[in-house]
Amino acid sequence: MSRISKRWSGEEPSAPFIIRLLRKLRPRKISLKRQIGEVIYRLDVQMDKLDETLNRLRDRDKELLEKTVKAYIAKDFARATIYANEVAELRKMAKIVLASRLALEKVKIRLETIRELGDVAAVMAPIIPILKGLKSQLAGIIPEISVELEEITNSMNSMLMELGQVTTTALSSPMLTEEAKRVLLEAQALAEEKIKENFPKIPPEIKIPIPKERAKVPIPSTLAITTRPTAVRPTARIRLSPRVLEEKVLEYIKAHRGFIDINDCAQIFGVQKEDVLKALKSLERKGKIKLKA
Numbered sequence: 001m002s003r004i005s006k007r008w009s010g011e012e013p014s015a016p017f018i019i020r021l022l023r024k025l026r027p028r029k030i031s032l033k034r035q036i037g038e039v040i041y042r043l044d045v046q047m048d049k050l051d052e053t054l055n056r057l058r059d060r061d062k063e064l065l066e067k068t069v070k071a072y073i074a075k076d077f078a079r080a081t082i083y084a085n086e087v088a089e090l091r092k093m094a095k096i097v098l099a100s101r102l103a104l105e106k107v108k109i110r111l112e113t114i115r116e117l118g119d120v121a122a123v124m125a126p127i128i129p130i131l132k133g134l135k136s137q138l139a140g141i142i143p144e145i146s147v148e149l150e151e152i153t154n155s156m157n158s159m160l161m162e163l164g165q166v167t168t169t170a171l172s173s174p175m176l177t178e179e180a181k182r183v184l185l186e187a188q189a190l191a192e193e194k195i196k197e198n199f200p201k202i203p204p205e206i207k208i209p210i211p212k213e214r215a216k217v218p219i220p221s222t223l224a225i226t227t228r229p230t231a232v233r234p235t236a237r238i239r240l241s242p243r244v245l246e247e248k249v250l251e252y253i254k255a256h257r258g259f260i261d262i263n264d265c266a267q268i269f270g271v272q273k274e275d276v277l278k279a280l281k282s283l284e285r286k287g288k289i290k291l292k293a
Contacts, residue, residue, distance in 0.1 A: 035159055036115050042152055043108045046145050050101040053142060057094040060270055061087060061199055067268075068202060078255040082268055084202060085251070091199055093141055099191035100134050100145075103183055107131065128156055129180035137184075140241060240271060242282065249279045250288065 064087045071080035107127050114124055131153045139146040176184075240248070252265050260280070266273045283289045 032159060032163075033115055033118075035155070036111055039152055039155060040108055040111050040115070042148065043104055043111070046148055046152075047101055047104050047108070049142070049145055050097055050104070054094060054097050054101065057090055057097065058199065061090050061094070064090065064268075065200060065202065079268075082252055082255055086248070086268060087202065091195060094199065095188070095191050095195050096137055096141060098194060099184070099187040100138055102190055103130060103134055103187040106183055106187070124156060124160060126177060126179050128153055128160075129177045130183050131156070133176050133180055133184050240269065240275075242279065245269065245271060245275060246279045246283055249276060250283060253289065 064083050068080050068083040068087060071077075071083055107130055110127055111124070131149050135146045135149040135153065138149070248269050249260070249265060252268070253260050260276075262273050262276050266276045269276075280289065280291060284291050
Protein backbone atom coordinates (compact mmCIF):
# COMPACT_ATOMS: atom_id res chain seq x y z
CA MET A 1 0.00 0.00 0.00
CA SER A 2 1.47 3.41 -0.98
CA ARG A 3 2.12 6.20 1.52
CA ILE A 4 -0.76 8.26 0.12
CA SER A 5 -3.12 5.27 0.26
CA LYS A 6 -2.23 4.60 3.90
CA ARG A 7 -2.61 8.27 4.76
CA TRP A 8 -5.91 8.35 2.82
CA SER A 9 -7.49 5.53 4.83
CA GLY A 10 -5.79 6.40 8.10
CA GLU A 11 -4.01 3.04 8.29
CA GLU A 12 -0.52 2.80 9.75
CA PRO A 13 2.21 0.42 8.54
CA SER A 14 3.21 -2.47 10.76
CA ALA A 15 5.81 -1.50 13.36
CA PRO A 16 7.49 -2.93 16.48
CA PHE A 17 5.35 -3.28 19.59
CA ILE A 18 6.87 -0.28 21.40
CA ILE A 19 6.24 1.99 18.41
CA ARG A 20 2.64 0.82 18.11
CA LEU A 21 2.17 1.41 21.85
CA LEU A 22 3.48 4.97 21.58
CA ARG A 23 1.14 5.61 18.66
CA LYS A 24 -1.83 4.57 20.76
CA LEU A 25 -0.80 6.98 23.50
CA ARG A 26 -0.64 9.98 21.16
CA PRO A 27 -3.56 11.46 19.20
CA ARG A 28 -4.22 9.47 16.06
CA LYS A 29 -3.92 11.34 12.78
CA ILE A 30 -7.21 11.99 11.06
CA SER A 31 -7.43 10.32 7.66
CA LEU A 32 -7.33 12.52 4.56
CA LYS A 33 -10.79 11.33 3.57
CA ARG A 34 -12.21 12.53 6.86
CA GLN A 35 -10.32 15.84 6.65
CA ILE A 36 -11.75 16.46 3.19
CA GLY A 37 -15.23 15.69 4.51
CA GLU A 38 -14.73 18.35 7.19
CA VAL A 39 -13.62 20.89 4.56
CA ILE A 40 -16.73 20.12 2.50
CA TYR A 41 -18.90 20.74 5.56
CA ARG A 42 -17.18 24.08 6.22
CA LEU A 43 -17.72 25.10 2.60
CA ASP A 44 -21.43 24.25 2.95
CA VAL A 45 -21.63 26.58 5.95
CA GLN A 46 -20.03 29.44 3.99
CA MET A 47 -22.35 28.87 1.03
CA ASP A 48 -25.34 29.10 3.38
CA LYS A 49 -23.99 32.42 4.69
CA LEU A 50 -23.61 33.71 1.13
CA ASP A 51 -27.19 32.65 0.36
CA GLU A 52 -28.41 34.59 3.40
CA THR A 53 -26.45 37.66 2.34
CA LEU A 54 -27.83 37.42 -1.19
CA ASN A 55 -31.40 37.24 0.16
CA ARG A 56 -30.81 40.36 2.26
CA LEU A 57 -29.36 42.17 -0.73
CA ARG A 58 -32.34 41.17 -2.86
CA ASP A 59 -34.79 42.46 -0.22
CA ARG A 60 -32.86 45.71 0.10
CA ASP A 61 -32.75 46.08 -3.69
CA LYS A 62 -36.52 45.72 -3.93
CA GLU A 63 -37.03 48.33 -1.22
CA LEU A 64 -34.65 50.83 -2.83
CA LEU A 65 -36.16 50.31 -6.27
CA GLU A 66 -39.63 51.09 -4.91
CA LYS A 67 -38.27 54.26 -3.31
CA THR A 68 -36.60 55.24 -6.59
CA VAL A 69 -39.94 55.04 -8.38
CA LYS A 70 -41.78 56.96 -5.65
CA ALA A 71 -39.16 59.71 -5.59
CA TYR A 72 -39.30 60.03 -9.38
CA ILE A 73 -43.12 60.25 -9.37
CA ALA A 74 -42.85 62.97 -6.70
CA LYS A 75 -40.33 64.77 -8.97
CA ASP A 76 -37.72 64.56 -6.21
CA PHE A 77 -34.95 63.85 -8.70
CA ALA A 78 -32.08 64.39 -6.23
CA ARG A 79 -33.42 61.67 -3.96
CA ALA A 80 -34.32 59.41 -6.90
CA THR A 81 -30.74 59.72 -8.17
CA ILE A 82 -29.31 58.68 -4.81
CA TYR A 83 -31.64 55.68 -4.61
CA ALA A 84 -30.86 54.63 -8.20
CA ASN A 85 -27.10 54.89 -7.59
CA GLU A 86 -27.47 52.83 -4.44
CA VAL A 87 -29.36 50.15 -6.38
CA ALA A 88 -26.49 50.01 -8.89
CA GLU A 89 -23.87 49.67 -6.13
CA LEU A 90 -25.92 47.05 -4.32
CA ARG A 91 -26.19 44.96 -7.48
CA LYS A 92 -22.44 45.07 -7.97
CA MET A 93 -22.11 43.68 -4.45
CA ALA A 94 -24.76 41.02 -5.16
CA LYS A 95 -22.88 39.94 -8.29
CA ILE A 96 -19.68 39.39 -6.29
CA VAL A 97 -21.55 37.44 -3.61
CA LEU A 98 -23.34 35.24 -6.14
CA ALA A 99 -20.18 34.63 -8.18
CA SER A 100 -18.37 33.58 -5.00
CA ARG A 101 -21.25 31.24 -4.13
CA LEU A 102 -21.12 29.59 -7.56
CA ALA A 103 -17.33 29.21 -7.46
CA LEU A 104 -17.48 27.63 -3.99
CA GLU A 105 -20.01 25.16 -5.30
CA LYS A 106 -17.53 24.10 -8.00
CA VAL A 107 -14.83 23.70 -5.36
CA LYS A 108 -17.16 21.55 -3.27
CA ILE A 109 -17.95 19.29 -6.25
CA ARG A 110 -14.23 18.77 -6.88
CA LEU A 111 -13.63 17.89 -3.25
CA GLU A 112 -16.47 15.37 -3.38
CA THR A 113 -14.71 13.83 -6.38
CA ILE A 114 -11.52 13.56 -4.34
CA ARG A 115 -13.41 11.94 -1.49
CA GLU A 116 -14.85 9.31 -3.82
CA LEU A 117 -11.80 8.66 -6.02
CA GLY A 118 -8.90 9.55 -3.75
CA ASP A 119 -6.97 11.48 -6.45
CA VAL A 120 -5.71 14.03 -3.94
CA ALA A 121 -2.82 15.95 -5.48
CA ALA A 122 -4.18 16.13 -9.03
CA VAL A 123 -7.55 17.56 -7.97
CA MET A 124 -6.89 19.44 -4.73
CA ALA A 125 -3.90 21.55 -5.77
CA PRO A 126 -5.82 23.59 -8.41
CA ILE A 127 -8.55 24.37 -5.86
CA ILE A 128 -6.32 26.38 -3.52
CA PRO A 129 -5.75 29.36 -5.90
CA ILE A 130 -9.53 29.54 -6.44
CA LEU A 131 -10.13 29.84 -2.70
CA LYS A 132 -7.42 32.51 -2.45
CA GLY A 133 -9.13 34.50 -5.21
CA LEU A 134 -12.52 34.25 -3.49
CA LYS A 135 -10.98 35.28 -0.17
CA SER A 136 -9.74 38.51 -1.77
CA GLN A 137 -13.10 39.19 -3.46
CA LEU A 138 -15.07 38.86 -0.23
CA ALA A 139 -12.64 40.62 2.11
CA GLY A 140 -14.33 44.00 1.70
CA ILE A 141 -17.91 42.69 1.70
CA ILE A 142 -18.16 39.79 4.16
CA PRO A 143 -14.88 39.73 6.14
CA GLU A 144 -15.89 36.77 8.33
CA ILE A 145 -16.33 34.51 5.29
CA SER A 146 -13.01 35.73 3.89
CA VAL A 147 -11.30 34.74 7.15
CA GLU A 148 -12.98 31.31 7.12
CA LEU A 149 -11.87 30.70 3.52
CA GLU A 150 -8.30 31.50 4.53
CA GLU A 151 -8.52 28.91 7.31
CA ILE A 152 -9.95 26.34 4.90
CA THR A 153 -7.12 27.10 2.46
CA ASN A 154 -4.56 26.59 5.22
CA SER A 155 -6.13 23.22 6.08
CA MET A 156 -5.88 22.09 2.48
CA ASN A 157 -2.30 23.32 2.24
CA SER A 158 -1.44 21.25 5.31
CA MET A 159 -2.96 18.14 3.73
CA LEU A 160 -0.87 18.57 0.59
CA MET A 161 2.30 19.24 2.55
CA GLU A 162 1.75 16.08 4.63
CA LEU A 163 1.69 14.15 1.39
CA GLY A 164 4.78 15.94 0.10
CA GLN A 165 2.84 17.02 -2.98
CA VAL A 166 3.63 20.74 -2.76
CA THR A 167 6.40 22.99 -1.50
CA THR A 168 6.16 25.89 0.94
CA THR A 169 7.25 28.26 -1.84
CA ALA A 170 4.38 27.13 -4.07
CA LEU A 171 1.87 27.62 -1.26
CA SER A 172 2.96 31.20 -0.61
CA SER A 173 2.62 32.28 -4.25
CA PRO A 174 -0.07 35.00 -4.59
CA MET A 175 -0.53 34.42 -8.33
CA LEU A 176 -3.77 32.95 -9.66
CA THR A 177 -3.35 29.97 -11.94
CA GLU A 178 -4.96 29.99 -15.38
CA GLU A 179 -7.50 27.42 -14.22
CA ALA A 180 -8.38 29.51 -11.16
CA LYS A 181 -8.87 32.58 -13.38
CA ARG A 182 -11.10 30.57 -15.71
CA VAL A 183 -13.27 29.25 -12.87
CA LEU A 184 -13.67 32.72 -11.34
CA LEU A 185 -14.48 34.34 -14.70
CA GLU A 186 -17.06 31.65 -15.49
CA ALA A 187 -18.67 32.19 -12.10
CA GLN A 188 -18.76 35.97 -12.66
CA ALA A 189 -20.37 35.59 -16.09
CA LEU A 190 -23.01 33.20 -14.75
CA ALA A 191 -23.66 35.47 -11.75
CA GLU A 192 -24.19 38.44 -14.05
CA GLU A 193 -26.84 36.54 -16.00
CA LYS A 194 -28.60 35.41 -12.83
CA ILE A 195 -28.60 38.94 -11.40
CA LYS A 196 -30.28 40.20 -14.58
CA GLU A 197 -32.89 37.44 -14.31
CA ASN A 198 -33.63 37.71 -10.58
CA PHE A 199 -33.27 41.43 -9.89
CA PRO A 200 -35.99 43.64 -11.45
CA LYS A 201 -34.91 46.39 -13.81
CA ILE A 202 -35.55 50.06 -13.16
CA PRO A 203 -38.62 50.91 -15.26
CA PRO A 204 -37.41 52.32 -18.62
CA GLU A 205 -39.74 55.32 -18.35
CA ILE A 206 -37.78 56.54 -15.36
CA LYS A 207 -35.08 58.75 -16.76
CA ILE A 208 -33.68 60.83 -13.97
CA PRO A 209 -32.45 64.22 -15.18
CA ILE A 210 -29.23 65.29 -13.47
CA PRO A 211 -28.35 68.88 -14.40
CA LYS A 212 -24.61 69.39 -14.81
CA GLU A 213 -24.59 72.25 -12.36
CA ARG A 214 -26.19 70.01 -9.74
CA ALA A 215 -23.79 67.16 -10.33
CA LYS A 216 -20.87 69.52 -9.64
CA VAL A 217 -22.34 71.47 -6.73
CA PRO A 218 -19.52 72.30 -4.29
CA ILE A 219 -20.17 71.67 -0.63
CA PRO A 220 -20.76 74.93 1.26
CA SER A 221 -18.22 75.92 3.89
CA THR A 222 -20.95 75.30 6.46
CA LEU A 223 -23.08 72.17 6.35
CA ALA A 224 -26.55 72.30 7.87
CA ILE A 225 -27.65 69.15 9.67
CA THR A 226 -31.23 68.23 10.41
CA THR A 227 -32.61 65.31 12.35
CA ARG A 228 -36.21 65.34 11.22
CA PRO A 229 -38.10 62.43 12.83
CA THR A 230 -38.95 59.80 10.27
CA ALA A 231 -40.91 56.58 10.44
CA VAL A 232 -38.18 54.10 9.67
CA ARG A 233 -39.29 50.52 9.37
CA PRO A 234 -36.70 47.83 10.08
CA THR A 235 -34.62 46.87 7.07
CA ALA A 236 -31.80 44.42 6.47
CA ARG A 237 -28.55 46.16 7.34
CA ILE A 238 -25.84 45.90 4.72
CA ARG A 239 -22.41 46.48 6.16
CA LEU A 240 -20.50 49.34 4.50
CA SER A 241 -16.87 50.15 5.17
CA PRO A 242 -16.22 53.60 6.71
CA ARG A 243 -14.60 54.81 3.47
CA VAL A 244 -17.54 53.72 1.30
CA LEU A 245 -20.07 55.24 3.70
CA GLU A 246 -18.18 58.54 3.71
CA GLU A 247 -18.32 58.62 -0.09
CA LYS A 248 -22.06 57.97 -0.05
CA VAL A 249 -22.72 60.59 2.62
CA LEU A 250 -20.71 63.11 0.61
CA GLU A 251 -22.77 62.22 -2.47
CA TYR A 252 -25.97 62.77 -0.47
CA ILE A 253 -24.76 66.18 0.72
CA LYS A 254 -23.89 67.29 -2.81
CA ALA A 255 -27.26 66.15 -4.14
CA HIS A 256 -29.04 68.14 -1.42
CA ARG A 257 -26.92 71.28 -1.87
CA GLY A 258 -25.17 71.20 1.46
CA PHE A 259 -27.96 69.87 3.67
CA ILE A 260 -28.29 66.47 5.28
CA ASP A 261 -31.12 64.80 7.17
CA ILE A 262 -29.42 62.23 9.41
CA ASN A 263 -32.45 59.93 9.66
CA ASP A 264 -33.15 60.06 5.94
CA CYS A 265 -29.52 59.43 5.01
CA ALA A 266 -29.28 56.47 7.39
CA GLN A 267 -32.47 54.97 5.96
CA ILE A 268 -31.33 55.34 2.35
CA PHE A 269 -28.01 53.60 2.91
CA GLY A 270 -29.31 51.02 5.39
CA VAL A 271 -27.05 52.04 8.28
CA GLN A 272 -27.48 53.39 11.81
CA LYS A 273 -27.69 57.13 12.54
CA GLU A 274 -24.52 56.80 14.60
CA ASP A 275 -22.68 55.52 11.50
CA VAL A 276 -23.73 58.61 9.53
CA LEU A 277 -22.57 60.89 12.36
CA LYS A 278 -19.19 59.14 12.47
CA ALA A 279 -18.85 59.59 8.70
CA LEU A 280 -19.68 63.31 9.01
CA LYS A 281 -17.10 63.82 11.77
CA SER A 282 -14.49 61.99 9.70
CA LEU A 283 -15.27 64.14 6.65
CA GLU A 284 -14.95 67.27 8.80
CA ARG A 285 -11.57 66.15 10.15
CA LYS A 286 -10.40 65.65 6.56
CA GLY A 287 -11.50 69.18 5.70
CA LYS A 288 -14.13 68.08 3.18
CA ILE A 289 -17.06 69.63 5.06
CA LYS A 290 -17.75 72.02 7.92
CA LEU A 291 -20.55 71.10 10.28
CA LYS A 292 -23.17 73.45 11.70
CA ALA A 293 -26.05 72.24 13.87
